[in-house]
Amino acid sequence: MPGEGSRKGRRMAEHSAVAVGEQTRTVSLYRLKVDVEPVAAGGLTPALVELLQPKGLHCGCGTTLHRGWLNTDVCVLRGANGLRTDIGCLVRVTGRWFYQHDLSQPLPIPDGKMPRIFAEHLVEHLERRQAVAWMTEMHRMLAPGGILRLSTPDLALYMNGYADPGQAFFRRHRDTMRQMKSTVMGNSRAWMVNQLFRYWGHEWIYDQEEIVALAESAGFPGDAVRRVAFREGADAEMAALDKEIRRDESIYVEITKPGA
Numbered sequence: 001m002p003g004e005g006s007r008k009g010r011r012m013a014e015h016s017a018v019a020v021g022e023q024t025r026t027v028s029l030y031r032l033k034v035d036v037e038p039v040a041a042g043g044l045t046p047a048l049v050e051l052l053q054p055k056g057l058h059c060g061c062g063t064t065l066h067r068g069w070l071n072t073d074v075c076v077l078r079g080a081n082g083l084r085t086d087i088g089c090l091v092r093v094t095g096r097w098f099y100q101h102d103l104s105q106p107l108p109i110p111d112g113k114m115p116r117i118f119a120e121h122l123v124e125h126l127e128r129r130q131a132v133a134w135m136t137e138m139h140r141m142l143a144p145g146g147i148l149r150l151s152t153p154d155l156a157l158y159m160n161g162y163a164d165p166g167q168a169f170f171r172r173h174r175d176t177m178r179q180m181k182s183t184v185m186g187n188s189r190a191w192m193v194n195q196l197f198r199y200w201g202h203e204w205i206y207d208q209e210e211i212v213a214l215a216e217s218a219g220f221p222g223d224a225v226r227r228v229a230f231r232e233g234a235d236a237e238m239a240a241l242d243k244e245i246r247r248d249e250s251i252y253v254e255i256t257k258p259g260a
């Protein structure tokens with residue numbers, strides 16, 4: 001977040017350099033108040049995934065780790081015991097799995113075995129071509145009949161918000177940004193549109209049509225994408241993971257892999 005941690009009294013945002021393929025990228029580092037415990041010396045393998053039988057894959061989890069899920073993010077977690085993750089590390093945090101991985105890269109997960117995938121406010125952080133590679137991986141890993149639940153800021157909400165001189169949506173969303181302790185804030189409609197495209201590490205912004213195009217480019221049929229509401233959908237357990245704080249600006253879809 002721009003300016004994150006710059007307010008007096010707040011913890012400074014920390015970052016760390018990690019190697020992704022040939023490149024080095026700077027990612028968030030989170031210091032946890034609990035221990036980080038290693039799970040497997042060799043990291044994650046397809047055989048280990050078969051053994052662990054996760055409920056699903058949680059992509060771009062940040063520090064929100066769900067029990068029984070394979071939670072993954074490029075960010076670094078540092079435990080109270082001093083153990084810090086690196087790319088390729090599989091660890092447990094209070095009994096929850098975390099796999100540090102850059103989602104623009106292939107995952108060591110077998111084909112067609114993942115029952116469900118959850119990705120809340122991740123896809124807008126991937127460059128468009130990386131998003132296609134990521135979605136193609138999700139299509140490969142999903143079991144037939146499995147669902148990918150995706151949420152992301154809705155371009156249509158922002159465009160309609162810009163066209164509204166009363167700023168109903170933008171006023172609501174500024175409240176949400178305050179709840180999220182944003183240290184930057186602008187009052188104009190143009191500022192709200194610019195922050196969507198230029199801040200927070202956003203790379204590409206979607207509406208329903210663009211999500212369908214992304215899904216199709218990764219091998220899903222267009223009619224596999226179904227618009228759903230906040231915390232609603234065919235997979236109720238997964239829908240329940242939606243965060244309230246993301247609700248006002250998000251579009252929610254379920255993308256089903258055919259062939260069950």
Ligand SMILES: C[S@@+](CC[C@H](N)C(=O)[O-])C[C@H]1O[C@@H](n2cnc3c(N)ncnc32)[C@H](O)[C@@H]1O
Pocket residue numbers: 027028059060061062063064072073074075101102103104119120121122125126243246
């Ligand atoms: C806006 S946060 C969302 C976190 C969480 N899903 C939520 O809704 O609170 C975006 C997350 O995507 C992760 N992310 C961004 N690019 C990524 C990449 N290439 N691979 C894996 N994670 C990535 C970031 O590290 C960050 O944790």
